[in-house]
Amino acid sequence: MDHDLLWDGPRPATRGPKPTLTLDRVVAAGIAIADAEGLGAVAMHRVAAELGVTKMSLYRYVPGKAELVALMVEQAVGAPPALAPGAWRAALTTWARALLARYLAHPWALEATVGPRPVGPVELGWMEAALGALAGTPLAGPERLDAVAVLAGHVRALVQQSAAADRPEAALSAAIAAPLARHGDRFPQLLAALAETAAAGAGDQAFEFGLALLLDGLAARIPA
Template identity: 40%
Template sequence: MAEAADGAAGGTGLSPSLETAWGLRERSPKGPKPGLTLDRIVDAGISIAAADGIGAVSMGKVAKALGASPMSLYRYVSSRDELYVLMQDAATGAPPAMPADVTGWRARLEWWARAQREVLRGNLWLVRVPVTSPPATPCQLEWMEQGLAALDDSGLEEGWKLSVLMLVSGFVRSDVALMADLDAGMRERGQDPGEAMRRYARTVDALTSSEPERFPALRRLLGAGVLDVAGAEGAESDFDFEFGIARVLDGIAVLVDNSSGS
């Protein structure tokens, strides 16, 4: 997420991160002609994050990737945290245009959630960047605008609309983060995700079979073959997302119905 206006250094009252993201910061004309561009620096950071994770991104590594000195980067970004903000905005991008045939608050909100998920799954490092403040960069606000507009016909109060967006975005982010954790952990150990889940089912079975009275619910789950099905589907299965987003939207529908009836 973008930084708030804390620590503002310019006359805008915004943080250096937001000044840069919105193109409001003036560059110093002093010094040699720069051989870098802000876009190149941000792209290099994204490439490192995509390959090795957000924790691998540092000013030194970005400079090395660009064949430049770390100090030369500070003509464009004031810190690694500022670079993170710019990387997030660039990788997220503006939301795609919502198709005209997607109508009604539920369909539009679901489309919005799926579009967010697609972006995050294509940039898994995004779910590893700490959320330190509300969204405020250009692309973040465009996504928020689209989400709020999706709820135009819901009849919800404006404050509730924002809470709905936070709920849906939180679910999407959690789904992608869990998928990323499972997939990365399994592959790091050289395991096929599907086989890893089947092995997990066998492990749970072995640990609970001698004490069925202690784990009756788990024994029923194993008996139903649910974990075996999860293993067959593998970590890439969309079942949990489909189930979850439908239940989240069901809950919001109750809120909308109660709001319209009040």
């Protein structure tokens, strides 16, 4: 895998015909395919066809699919937001909400960011930003890393649910409506919770509720 391409950018061509594309165009084409059809639809020959070039000519810009997908993640997710110094809770709230928005815009990035793979500076920049928000706290290094991992996991779980169904809580309610109509006496707590949620119009708040719980837990570990 060509990590230099991910970290240093393309090397200037020293011989051969003048390039007709740019690496950014190649990556953007891959993102467009993934946004429309999912990561599984991204292949070198497919990207080449979208750009009107041959598959072999595409290898002048990117050595393979692994590097292409890594570059797609870097471009699609983008740099983390600027975080205000000093207030760790506000900073992590901004961080988590921004990460949620980026993943919701490109749900395929969830699949692209698991397992052994090339990791670029933008992706590591998100971790650096979150760790920086906790740098002034007495949390030890392992605790800071775990806190960031748990927050990222919460974001990813909610994006995965959203990708599977628009308004996941409403979709769940619709899916279980028929069974509950027949067997509601077996699930009184579920019926009561659903009824209260509908009456309050407070559905689909799992992300903010979970984020608040996680940050409350961190606050309990950080002495005032």
